[in-house]
Amino acid sequence: xxxxxxxxxxxxxxxxxxxxxxxxxxxxxxxxxxxxxxxxxxxxxxxxxxxxxxxxxxxxxxxxxxxxxxxxxxxxxxxxxxxxxxxxxxxxxxxxxxxxxxxxxxxxxxxxxxxxxxxxxxxxxxxxxxxxxxxxxxxxxxxxxxxxxxxxxxxxxxxxxxxxxxxxxxxxxxxxxxxxxxxxxxxxxxxxxxxxxxxxxxxxxxxxxxxxxxxxxxxxxxxxxxxxxxxxxxxxxxxxxxxxxxxxxxxxxxxxxx
Amino acid sequence: xxxxxxxxxxxxxxxxxxxxxxxxxxxxxxxxxxxxxxxxxxxxxxxxxxxxxxxxxxxxxxxxxxxxxxxxxxxxxxxxxxxxxxxxxxxxxxxxxxxxxxxxxxxxxxxxxxxxxxxxxxxxxxxxxxxxxxxxxxxxxxxxxxxxxxxxxxxxxxxxxxxxxxxxxxxxxxxxxxxxxxxxxxxxxxxxxxxxxxxxxxxxxxxxxxxxxxxxxxxxxxxxxxxxxxxxxxxxxxxxxxxxxxxxxxxxxxxxxxxxxxxxxxxxxxxxxxxxxxxxxxxxxxxxxx
Numbered sequence: 001x002x003x004x005x006x007x008x009x010x011x012x013x014x015x016x017x018x019x020x021x022x023x024x025x026x027x028x029x030x031x032x033x034x035x036x037x038x039x040x041x042x043x044x045x046x047x048x049x050x051x052x053x054x055x056x057x058x059x060x061x062x063x064x065x066x067x068x069x070x071x072x073x074x075x076x077x078x079x080x081x082x083x084x085x086x087x088x089x090x091x092x093x094x095x096x097x098x099x100x101x102x103x104x105x106x107x108x109x110x111x112x113x114x115x116x117x118x119x120x121x122x123x124x125x126x127x128x129x130x131x132x133x134x135x136x137x138x139x140x141x142x143x144x145x146x147x148x149x150x151x152x153x154x155x156x157x158x159x160x161x162x163x164x165x166x167x168x169x170x171x172x173x174x175x176x177x178x179x180x181x182x183x184x185x186x187x188x189x190x191x192x193x194x195x196x197x198x199x200x201x202x203x204x205x206x207x208x209x210x211x212x213x214x215x216x217x218x219x220x221x222x223x224x225x226x227x228x229x230x231x232x233x234x235x236x237x238x239x240x241x242x243x244x245x246x247x248x249x250x251x252x253x254x255x256x257x258x
Numbered sequence: 259x260x261x262x263x264x265x266x267x268x269x270x271x272x273x274x275x276x277x278x279x280x281x282x283x284x285x286x287x288x289x290x291x292x293x294x295x296x297x298x299x300x301x302x303x304x305x306x307x308x309x310x311x312x313x314x315x316x317x318x319x320x321x322x323x324x325x326x327x328x329x330x331x332x333x334x335x336x337x338x339x340x341x342x343x344x345x346x347x348x349x350x351x352x353x354x355x356x357x358x359x360x361x362x363x364x365x366x367x368x369x370x371x372x373x374x375x376x377x378x379x380x381x382x383x384x385x386x387x388x389x390x391x392x393x394x395x396x397x398x399x400x401x402x403x404x405x406x407x408x409x410x411x412x413x414x415x416x417x418x419x420x421x422x423x424x425x426x427x428x429x430x431x432x433x434x435x436x437x438x439x440x441x442x443x444x445x446x447x448x449x450x451x452x453x454x455x456x457x458x459x460x461x462x463x464x465x466x467x468x469x470x471x472x473x474x475x476x477x478x479x480x481x482x483x484x485x486x487x488x489x490x491x492x493x494x495x496x497x498x499x500x501x502x503x504x505x506x507x508x509x510x511x512x513x514x515x516x517x518x519x520x521x522x523x524x525x526x527x528x529x530x531x532x533x534x535x536x537x538x539x540x541x542x543x544x545x546x547x548x
Binding site for chain 1: 281329342345347348350351399402405427429431432433434435436437438439440441443445446447448450451463465467469470471472473474475487488489490494495496498503504507508516517518
């Protein structure tokens with residue numbers, strides 16, 4: 001499969017969205033709402049749950065299941081209040097020493113008048129800054145589309161994983177083609193150039209693991225096992241080591257090319 | 259009845275009219291058109307006026323080195339990490355040509371200049387992004403230089419002053435560009451946790467990945483008058499929502515009103531402003547150090 005086919009697969013309406021992963025992998029989930037500043041953004045679902053017998057904070061971007069749900073969730077495009085809600089829940093996790101697990105599936109942060117007025121850039125910026133020194137383990141999993149800054153705002157983590165057919169890109173191939181070649185139809189070509197597949201990103205040293213997609217039950221079983229083992233490993237580190245490792249993970253990213 | 263107009267694409271004049279992403283068209287070596295008021299101004303006057311149009315006060319794009327020259331005390335600027343250059347890591351089509359063309363056009367190795375200088379005898383770190391190098395876009399080297407500067411400042415307990423001018427992350431380096439946002443943010447965070455000062459001055463335009471990382475994470479955020487500061491650009495928003503945008507949308511004054519920047523600061527007052535800020539914010543630190 002080439003990059004564009006993977007992109008189409010990641011965007012496909014039959015692909016499982018975050019809430020299905022949430023219900024399969026975790027038990028006893030309680031959703032927490034609102035950013036305490038403006039509103040509750042339904043593009044972001046977050047709360048507490050059990051991973052086996054371990055309490056965790058789970059946050060994810062949800063594209064919606066049917067048409068009505070998709071509209072309610074703004075097709076998984078979060079507004080600033082969504083990112084602020086996510087940060088609030090992460091800070092809560094830090095306080096109660098729970099690990100944070102983020103699921104990413106979005107075409108990008110929403111671009112609209114309201115989003116700009118309420119500081120989309122500031123909200124993402126704050127997440128990046130705060131997540132860099134969050135004193136609890138953070139794991140991010142890209143399950144579908146990882147759309148630029150809107151995806152990054154939930155994926156500054158100790159480990160970043162991607163499903164085999166997920167994509168993660170600095171810009172949508174359509175956007176890239178229309179800026180560079182003034183022709184959005186050349187998206188296929190752009191998708192190839194942007195190096196957005198899980199395999200490409202593993203080779204570039206940006207992600208840590210690719211999760212093979214078998215059937216849904218097997219995939220979620222694998223994710224659960226991986227999460228349990230990795231969190232155990234991360235929880236054994238001192239807070240200082242955890243944060244230092246995270247700092248240098250990002251600090252050294254791509255430096256072998258400079 | 260369905261009105262036909264509903265199906266028409268919005269006409270988009272924004273790109274050409276107000277927002278100029280290009281340097282003024284210089285007719286000869288003596289004068290040019292102000293891209294805002296279109297009046298002819300002498301280059302000499304423009305230069306003496308710090309690149310601000312003497313007729314309409316539009317703050318034009320100026321080279322990063324000129325900017326530092328206006329701010330730093332004479333002969334105090336010392337460049338750091340100046341020899342770093344970008345490579346075409348992903349083998350992106352035409353990127354090599356674009357890099358060499360930008361290097362020729364701007365006379366710089368990359369889209370940001372980093373270093374140390376003195377501002378009215380106060381030593382500090384400074385970075386300025388270069389609008390004439392791929393519109394100040396952020397690739398691996400830009401991110402690396404700024405991250406190194408913050409680490410350098412952290413080690414030496416110096417304040418950082420940053421001028422941001424950027425179209426955002428550089429798509430020719432794909433995800434490596436996006437990760438620079440996280441990398442620089444982490445370095446800013448470490449610097450901040452040491453109790454050190456970071457002042458950002460947002461210039462026209464500051465957009466995308468730069469807005470969503472180190473432009474918005476400073477202790478004090480100032481902006482030049484009428485600078486475009488956004489996450490998503492006005493054209494993208496118009497195309498997404500199919501509505502006309504309100505006047506002054508995403509301009510510095512608009513962000514001030516919405517509560518996202520501290521102050522609008524014209525270019526001629528910036529040196530005094532920065533001096534005062536450096537003095538005020540390091541007053542107690544110095545006292546404790548003594």
